[in-house]
Amino acid sequence: MKVADKPIENKNKKPALRQLISFFVVGIAFGVIMVQAEVISWFRIFEMFHFHAFHMYGVIGTAIVLGIFIHWLIRKGIIRNVRGERIVVPPKAPTYKRYLFGGIFFGLGWAMTGACPGPMFIGLGAGFLHFALMIGAAVLGTMAYGFLRDKLPH
Amino acid sequence: MEQIWNQLFVEAQAYLPWYWAGAGIALVMLALLWLGESFGVSSNFRTICAMTGVGRRCDFFDIDWRHQSWNLSFLLGSMAGGFIAYHFMYPEGAALNLSEATRTLLASMGIDPQQGFYPMEIFSLENLGSPAGLVLTIVGGFLVGFGARWAGGCTSGHAISGLSNLQLPSLVAVIGFFIGGLISTYLIIPFLLG
Numbered sequence: 264m265k266v267a268d269k270p271i272e273n274k275n276k277k278p279a280l281r282q283l284i285s286f287f288v289v290g291i292a293f294g295v296i297m298v299q300a301e302v303i304s305w306f307r308i309f310e311m312f313h314f315h316a317f318h319m320y321g322v323i324g325t326a327i328v329l330g331i332f333i334h335w336l337i338r339k340g341i342i343r344n345v346r347g348e349r350i351v352v353p354p355k356a357p358t359y360k361r362y363l364f365g366g367i368f369f370g371l372g373w374a375m376t377g378a379c380p381g382p383m384f385i386g387l388g389a390g391f392l393h394f395a396l397m398i399g400a401a402v403l404g405t406m407a408y409g410f411l412r413d414k415l416p417h
Numbered sequence: 418m419e420q421i422w423n424q425l426f427v428e429a430q431a432y433l434p435w436y437w438a439g440a441g442i443a444l445v446m447l448a449l450l451w452l453g454e455s456f457g458v459s460s461n462f463r464t465i466c467a468m469t470g471v472g473r474r475c476d477f478f479d480i481d482w483r484h485q486s487w488n489l490s491f492l493l494g495s496m497a498g499g500f501i502a503y504h505f506m507y508p509e510g511a512a513l514n515l516s517e518a519t520r521t522l523l524a525s526m527g528i529d530p531q532q533g534f535y536p537m538e539i540f541s542l543e544n545l546g547s548p549a550g551l552v553l554t555i556v557g558g559f560l561v562g563f564g565a566r567w568a569g570g571c572t573s574g575h576a577i578s579g580l581s582n583l584q585l586p587s588l589v590a591v592i593g594f595f596i597g598g599l600i601s602t603y604l605i606i607p608f609l610l611g
Contacts, residue, residue: 277483282452283490289448290494291501292441298502300438301513304534309519312595312602316516318435323576325439326446330581333447344453352455355569355579355586362586365568366575366593372560373594374601375553377535379572380458380565381495383558386534388496389503393540393550397558404562405462409477415567 294385303386305377312374361417372404432514446577454487457574459565461485461492503534526610539610549609560597568593 278286297303302322311319336342337350344350355362373379376397378386383401387394408415433441446456463478464485472479482489512531515523520530528536537544544550565571568590570579576594579587 278487286487286490287494290491291498293445294495294498295502296438296441298499299433306513312598315518321435322438325436326442326577327581329443334582344451350450352582355584359589362568362589363593365564366590367597368560369564369568370594370597371601372557374598375557384492385495385499388499393554397554400555400558401562402462402465404559405566406466408563408566409475
């Protein structure tokens with residue numbers, strides 16, 4: 264049985280250089296924020312899972328609260344995309360197994376590495392070379408998922 | 418008034434407080450939606466797999482990676498941002514603003530909490546070959562890649578994008594993240610560093 268992952272639609276779009284530069288600039292902002300707030304640090308994830316500080320909950324919580332407002336404005340059609348069209352955010356498939364089991368596997372790795380995927384790349388950019396090995400392992404993990412997908416509960 | 422100003426802007430230059438960081442991440446998500454895409458970093462692992470040509474043997478990777486080049490560009494930008502911030506913005510050699518409880522706990526595990534962003538007792542190139550270094554880096558990395566794709570997203574896709582769009586599946590995923598994270602934190606890491 265084929266399981267629908269997050270759809271990668273073929274909207275016939277190979278982004279132009281100008282668009283790629285826009286995404287690059289947004290990426291720079293993301294990287295700077297994640298370093299300046301210490302979110303890319305292994306220690307901050309360690310601290311978060313020990314419930315020793317509010318910091319990480321504050322970061323994620325603020326992003327969610329402001330994000331709820333942003334999504335509300337999107338649903339109202341007040342925020343539109345760069346071409347002036349309404350933004351459609353597709354809902355996640357209404358199941359639970361893949362989210363729970365996949366989530367647990369991800370969480371095991373998140374606490375071990377002290378980094379979710381964004382911070383792995385940002386940390387590598389900052390010059391911490393253990394992330395090169397870690398990213399290689401994560402690519403292998405993704406590949407393993409691709410081959411085992413039909414055998415896993417979703 | 419001056420105190421608020423100092424807190425918001427002067428101290429924030431060295432260390433971004435949680436509220437600015439959270440607001441900034443929400444704006445990053447908004448910028449990606451505005452540009453016609455969405456915020457999800459772990460999809461890039463799938464794209465990288467697709468770039469190796471493995472799509473010939475596995476449908477899941479039979480996608481045209483060029484349609485995802487926007488996300489790779491975002492990823493390269495975040496690496497550049499990491500480089501700029503770490504080398505030119507974050508105070509050099511500063512200790513992290515960790516809680517006292519975390520510092521005490523780390524010290525009791527033989528890890529120096531004052532050394533910057535990463536525990537070099539585990540992740541320095543010399544120590545990467547130790548059992549703790551190998552397991553935390555390679556097994557941990559593998560689980561992140563495997564779990565993120567199984568769950569259909571990572572922290573950016575589920576915790577930020579999904580929860581802020583009030584998606585129940587994302588709440589299940591985030592609960593899963595914490596179940597796994599707590600198991601690693603309380604059982605696996607103390608065992609490896611014990």
